[in-house]
Amino acid sequence: MKKSIGVTGILFFLTSFCLAQELTLDEIMQRYYVANNMEKLQEVNTIIMTGLRVQQDIMPLKIVRKRPDLYLLDFYVADLNAFQAYDGETAWVTSPWTGNAAPQVLQGSRERDMKYQSDFDGMLYRWKEKGHLLKLEGIDTLDTGEAYKIRLIRADSAIQYYFIDRKDFLLKKQLTYRTFRGEEIAIETYFRNYRDVDGIPFAFLLETSYAGRSVSNEIETIELNVPVEDDLFRMPQ
């Protein structure tokens, strides 16, 4: 009897100790900002990434970002050059594999997804000012280790999940949902192979899976603060 009380006491102590060690949402986010060197990132005005997009084919890829929210993805499908972009006002895409190479303006949820995706600092930074809501949902075990699962309710009410590593406080996974042909599909992206670029960590491998498909963006080069004209992001007329 004494022995079982003793074991229970130790377990209680350990559990209490572990809970005491858990961080609040604000503490997690603070460490996330530090881990990502958000202070240094504020000095960065443009980011240019080049690499390969590996799906069935292996094709070139280029991502250009500019403050505050300009975004251009220049990629290839079936060796046809395509774009997804946001110029701060208009979200547009080209889909030449459909037989129509003309740019199309995105509407509705796709437009909003592109707009939020274009946030230079990411949605987790200054999330309150941006009108998003965050909630710590617990801890999940990923293949990269344990991660804080954080639910983000976007200003437009769309829900996304972020998984921040418990040890290094870098983003390891993102889970979003999109409606495609009337069905909601989950889109999972793993962020791997973090490397330092001018003091800022970047994931050089992004593995995305959805509806039984997978695509990897393998980043080869990242350049910061290369001058980029705003016209680059505008939809061609």
Add this chain to the structure above:
Amino acid sequence: MKHLFSPRPSSFLLLPITLVLLAATLPAQDVVLQWRGADRTGYYHESGLLQSWPAEGPGLLWAFDGLGNGYSSPVITSDRIFITGETDTVTYLFALDRSGKYLWKVPVGKEWTINYPGARSTPTVVDDLLYVSTGLGTIACLEAKTGTKKWSYEMQQDFHAPRNTFGFSEGLLVDGNLVFCTPGSPDTNLVALDRFTGKIEWISKGLGEHAAYCSPLLIRLPERNILVTFTAHALLGIDATDGTLLWSHKQDGEGDVHVNTPWFEDGYIYYITGDGNGSVKLKLSADGSGITEVWRNKACDNTMGAFIKLGDYIYTASYEKRLWYIQDATSGQLTDSIKFDKGNTIFADGRLYLYNERGLLGLFKPEGPKMELVSSFKVTWGTKAHYAHPVICDGILYIRHGNSLLAYNIKEVR
């Protein structure tokens, strides 16, 4: 108005009759320069090549930019380089000199641009004539000196060729006085043309299936020459003399993309294809009139990177797994796999050249059931996908990367 089964604008009629007669009496085996080398195997009979490369790769001799889009390989003659490229939906035939200097270009026909836009067909050169096709089905014979068109066909109109998913991609095969093409229509499945005049010599109905992007193989036997190629769901053996379908080997996979030229050696045909079909060894009867399946291995798949057989082993890339496989040619079993991502391969002077879709060119030493990476470098010059098969000629490695043709010196320094 073009007439069915008539060659297109026929400047050849203006040629002196003596020239036509002379050409018609040429020996059956002219020097043919074509897709993946003289015998379409990708085995280049070169010697004195570098057995390893510096970290940055072999020295770049020159680069020619301005080919336009394309996946075709160059063909190298004693004084010329011929290669195709697409600009604004038109395929051009380019002639360069051996130092990479531009000489001329001529339009050949409309190119496929719906997906993977660009020239597909590697020219075939026989003496002073050149044969080329385009993704939308132009078949043309041109003079190698000037690019002047002698005759042409439009396979869609003239031979009822149905459109396929990726455009016509055949490297035209020549045997003696004949040049062959594969429209893939039910009534005009394969066609043999007089290579000097464009006159139709025979039409084979084959199995009536659409073309499968394959550059055919010619097997020379004492009894007959056999044209071996794929249509949508079968390998066909066609008597090259009269178009008789001798045999076929049905595919049981879903796919209809069979780009790789089969390989013939010691009475056996080997082929590797993708989309659930895999690799196959067939025994060809002595007279070429029949086949027997020896083995089939669906795990060893390759869609368009070809393969090399050296002795008892086959070296190829797996399309699905993105690995390189070594396969026992006797049993069909895989003996090893190497991570180098998928791509194409050629061989010369004891080394395999693996060019993967990431643009990495690896120099591998084949050692029977295994192979070892010796050197590699990344091809950074050029545009778009790394699909074109490399070519080696006189100690120079030619890499086509989209808009650019690159020439590397791989001669061993003595």
